[in-house]
Amino acid sequence: MEEVIKSTIIRKRSQAVPRKNQTAHQIAALVIVVGGAVLLARGGAIFSIIWFLGIGLGLVLQKSRFCFTASLRDPILTGSTTLTRATIIAFxxxxxxxxxxxxxxxxxxxxxxxxxxPVGIHIALGSMLFGIGMVISGGCASGTLMRMGEGFVMQWISLIGFIGGSVLGAIQYGWWAVHFFRTSHAIYLPNVFGWAGAFFGQLALLAALYVVATWWEYRKLN
Structure with missing residues (x-):
C-alpha cells in the first residue's frame, strides 16, 4: 500500500503543471511600452531612449536575478558565489x-x-545600517525594484522605507555635514598611488576577490 501511495505521489509531482495563457498580458505590456515611448518622445528622443534602456535593464535584472544583497548573502547562506563574481566583474x-x-x-x-x-565613520555607520536593512527586506535598490514588478508585497514596503530614509536623510543632511562630512578627508586614489597604481591596484584587488570567491564556492569539491 505504501509503495502505491509513493508511486502516486511521484507521478503527480512529475506531471507538468499547465501554464496559463499570458498573451493578453504580453499585449498589454507591449502597448504600455510603446505608448510610453511615444508620449516621452514628445519631449525629445533622448527620453524614449532612456525609457527603453530602463526597461531593458529591468529585464536583465529579472532574468539574471542580479542583486547586490544576494551577492553578499548567498556565499554565507548557500555557499554560491555566482552573483558575487558577477558583481566583481561589473566593478x-x-x-x-x-x-x-x-x-x-x-x-x-x-x-x-x-x-x-569624504571618508569617515559616517560611511561605516551608513554601510552597516544599509546592510542590515537590505538583508531584512530581502533586496537592495535594484532587487527591490525588480521584485516589485514581480508582485512581492514585501518589496513595496521596502520602497516606502527607501523613500522615508531618503527624506529623513535630506532633512538631517546639514547636521551630518557639519559634524562628519567637513571633518573627514576625501581620498582620491590617483592622488595617493598615482594613476597607474590606483587603476591596476584596484583591478588586482578585484581579481584577488574573484579568485577567493571561486575558491569559496568550490572548496568542498576538492
Whole structure:
C-alpha cells in the first residue's frame, strides 16, 4: 500500500503543471511600452531612449536575478558565489570605463568627472545600517525594484522605507555635514598611488576577490 501511495505521489509531482495563457498580458505590456515611448518622445528622443534602456535593464535584472544583497548573502547562506563574481566583474568593467572618462577629461584640461566624497565613520555607520536593512527586506535598490514588478508585497514596503530614509536623510543632511562630512578627508586614489597604481591596484584587488570567491564556492569539491 505504501509503495502505491509513493508511486502516486511521484507521478503527480512529475506531471507538468499547465501554464496559463499570458498573451493578453504580453499585449498589454507591449502597448504600455510603446505608448510610453511615444508620449516621452514628445519631449525629445533622448527620453524614449532612456525609457527603453530602463526597461531593458529591468529585464536583465529579472532574468539574471542580479542583486547586490544576494551577492553578499548567498556565499554565507548557500555557499554560491555566482552573483558575487558577477558583481566583481561589473566593478572591474566600471573601473575601466570610469577611469577612461576621468583620465581623458583631465588630459583635455576639464574638471574631474564624478564626486569624491569624504571618508569617515559616517560611511561605516551608513554601510552597516544599509546592510542590515537590505538583508531584512530581502533586496537592495535594484532587487527591490525588480521584485516589485514581480508582485512581492514585501518589496513595496521596502520602497516606502527607501523613500522615508531618503527624506529623513535630506532633512538631517546639514547636521551630518557639519559634524562628519567637513571633518573627514576625501581620498582620491590617483592622488595617493598615482594613476597607474590606483587603476591596476584596484583591478588586482578585484581579481584577488574573484579568485577567493571561486575558491569559496568550490572548496568542498576538492
Amino acid at each position: 572591474a568593467v566600471a573601473t575601466v570605463g570610469f577611469a577612461a572618462l576621468q583620465f581623458s577629461t583631465l588630459l583635455k584640461g576639464g574638471h574631474l568627472i564624478g564626486f569624491v566624497a
